[in-house]
Amino acid sequence: MENNFRSGCPLASTLDIVGDKWSLLIVRDMLLQGKKTFKDFSISPEKIAPGILSSRLKWLEENELITKQKLPANQKENIYLLTEKGIELAPVITEIILWSDKNLRVQNTEMFSIAEAGFNQDKSKVTEGIQNNYRQLVQETLG
Amino acid sequence: MENNFRSGCPLASTLDIVGDKWSLLIVRDMLLQGKKTFKDFSISPEKIAPGILSSRLKWLEENELITKQKLPANQKENIYLLTEKGIELAPVITEIILWSDKNLRVQNTEMFSIAEAGFNQDKSKVTEGIQNNYRQLVQETLG
DNA sequence: ATTTTTGCTATTAAATCAGTAGCAAAAGTA
DNA sequence: TACTTTTGCTACTGATTTAATAGCAAAAAT
Numbered sequence: 001m002e003n004n005f006r007s008g009c010p011l012a013s014t015l016d017i018v019g020d021k022w023s024l025l026i027v028r029d030m031l032l033q034g035k036k037t038f039k040d041f042s043i044s045p046e047k048i049a050p051g052i053l054s055s056r057l058k059w060l061e062e063n064e065l066i067t068k069q070k071l072p073a074n075q076k077e078n079i080y081l082l083t084e085k086g087i088e089l090a091p092v093i094t095e096i097i098l099w100s101d102k103n104l105r106v107q108n109t110e111m112f113s114i115a116e117a118g119f120n121q122d123k124s125k126v127t128e129g130i131q132n133n134y135r136q137l138v139q140e141t142l143g
Numbered sequence: 144m145e146n147n148f149r150s151g152c153p154l155a156s157t158l159d160i161v162g163d164k165w166s167l168l169i170v171r172d173m174l175l176q177g178k179k180t181f182k183d184f185s186i187s188p189e190k191i192a193p194g195i196l197s198s199r200l201k202w203l204e205e206n207e208l209i210t211k212q213k214l215p216a217n218q219k220e221n222i223y224l225l226t227e228k229g230i231e232l233a234p235v236i237t238e239i240i241l242w243s244d245k246n247l248r249v250q251n252t253e254m255f256s257i258a259e260a261g262f263n264q265d266k267s268k269v270t271e272g273i274q275n276n277y278r279q280l281v282q283e284t285l286g
Numbered sequence: 287a288t289t290t291t292t293g294c295t296a297t298t299a300a301a302t303c304a305g306t307a308g309c310a311a312a313a314g315t316a
Numbered sequence: 317t318a319c320t321t322t323t324g325c326t327a328c329t330g331a332t333t334t335a336a337t338a339g340c341a342a343a344a345a346t
Binding site: 037038039042050051053054076077078 | 322325
């Protein structure tokens with residue numbers, strides 16, 4: 001259990017955990033689309049390779065952003081769910097999406113509208129809505 | 144000028160630009176510590192290698208998050224400054240720091256206090272303060 | 287005129303990412 | 317019950333990115 005962080009900087013420490021091209025997209029799929037299984041994550045538009053997906057899920061589980069479990073009804077499927085620590089990334093994701101909408105749309109002409117997903121409302125309301133919605137999904141999934 | 148983004152997702156698009164282990168740390172050094180030169184960035188506690196720093200600065204300039212220029216007084220030193228697009232990353236950085244403070248401190252026992260930097264105040268006040276402070280630095284630098 | 291500083295590039299090695307194939311076990315279907 | 321499909325991966329190969337160090341030319345400082 002050694003300290004593998006580059007420095008004592010909180011920003012750098014976060015990047016040491018989720019500062020790669022995929023981790024936050026997995027969290028996005030869970031938070032915003034309710035994805036739960038390996039298969040679910042495999043079919044994102046960004047097409048993550050199974051090897052990378054596998055290693056990222058392990059890493060996120062090790063760092064307690066997600067849990068992995070099987071439900072009694074299905075002994076094959078692994079169910080991945082965000083922990084509270086993971087759910088609390090919602091404000092970060094919201095700010096990134098708002099920045100992107102405002103600043104990258106000119107570069108990425110294919111970018112989705114964020115109004116559809118309700119991101120043009122009050123910032124903290126949006127974030128809380130996403131979080132509470134997800135917490136309900138967890139309840140429903142685990143019964 | 145082709146579209147090199149992985150998808151139309153705003154989150155993924157941002158990660159395509161600053162989703163590596165170093166870009167946001169460079170923005171951090173500029174915003175929070177007023178760093179402006181290659182040398183300044185070289186001496187961060189995370190010790191970025193010159194080759195990576197060089198390529199990241201080029202990339203950030205290409206994507207218009209920073210500008211690069213020489214001041215009349217010094218024809219050797221390059222001065223790197225954040226554009227408005229770069230300054231607007233402040234809310235993202237604030238949220239990441241707050242998440243880290245709350246959720247990674249247990250893992251990274253060497254983490255700095257964020258109270259010292261004033262991050263325990265009202266969120267949008269903190270962000271705006273950082274941004275206005277930086278805009279003033281730009282003014283002072285360019286005269 | 288000499289030394290130091292700055293802003294890099296070059297080089298090599300290591301780590302990570304990406305794409306495809308394939309496979310065992312569980313689940314679904316006939 | 318046998319067969320097919322689905323799921324959740326692992327293995328493999330190659331490409332790309334990152335990391336660490338050395339070094340160097342031009343400007344600035346002494």
